[in-house]
Amino acid sequence: MKSSSARSASSATAAFGCATSTGTSSTPRRVEGVVALGDPVDAMVYGELRPSRRVAGGGWEEAVSEFIGRPLELLWADDNGVDRLTAEGTVSIISTASLERLREEMGVDRAVDGRRFRMLFEIDGVGPNEEDTWIGRHVQVGDAEFVVTGDIGGCVVTSRDPDTGVTDMPTLAALAAYRREGHSEPLPLGVKGTVYTPGRVRVGDTAKPL
Numbered sequence: 001m002k003s004s005s006a007r008s009a010s011s012a013t014a015a016f017g018c019a020t021s022t023g024t025s026s027t028p029r030r031v032e033g034v035v036a037l038g039d040p041v042d043a044m045v046y047g048e049l050r051p052s053r054r055v056a057g058g059g060w061e062e063a064v065s066e067f068i069g070r071p072l073e074l075l076w077a078d079d080n081g082v083d084r085l086t087a088e089g090t091v092s093i094i095s096t097a098s099l100e101r102l103r104e105e106m107g108v109d110r111a112v113d114g115r116r117f118r119m120l121f122e123i124d125g126v127g128p129n130e131e132d133t134w135i136g137r138h139v140q141v142g143d144a145e146f147v148v149t150g151d152i153g154g155c156v157v158t159s160r161d162p163d164t165g166v167t168d169m170p171t172l173a174a175l176a177a178y179r180r181e182g183h184s185e186p187l188p189l190g191v192k193g194t195v196y197t198p199g200r201v202r203v204g205d206t207a208k209p210l
Contacts, residue, residue: 042123051078091146092119093131094190101128105174115162119190123207133193135183138210143199152192153185
């Protein structure tokens with residue numbers, strides 16, 4: 001399973017490519033250390049005030065800025081920073097099989113990069129869109145347990161290359177052709193949920209419905 005997570009006052013590891021004038025280098029820069037929280041920041045997300053704190057120490061902000069190629073401020077949202085707000089869940093899951101099915105529907109040769117959909121967890125070992133069957137159920141991922149509350153509708157960002165920002169795949173047209181209506185949102189791919197039991201999740205951990 002592919003995953004990424006970071007929690008306050010916990011050890012974490014991340015790998016970033018090094019940004020150059022011609023793009024991102026294939027040589028990753030690995031950053032390890034404690035995710036510490038600094039000064040409060042009043043951040044705005046989709047026009048709403050989201051109390052946040054600056055991520056301090058460990059070289060996290062510097063690594064992300066180097067990867068992007070310009071100075072950035074890395075923030076921790078105190079009440080979570082997902083675009084659908086916390087009422088609809090802060091956890092998201094998509095399978096590599098669902099991404100491959102989308103590729104087939106679009107008729108493109110290269111794989112669909114899961115970063116287009118900005119999910120928290122990307123899993124393998126299940127069938128295409130099998131995660132849809134987890135809606136309404138508890139799912140264990142590593143040491144954590146989640147309640148899957150609904151599916152996630154795609155937006156136009158998914159049609160853009162995650163490295164260049166250029167529109168290069170007809171993701172929404174393909175979803176409209178074979179997945180127009182979802183359980184809770186139109187044009188769905190992947191599912192969302194809420195944390196039932198907090199826990200540590202590592203790359204390679206098992207994800208399974210309970």
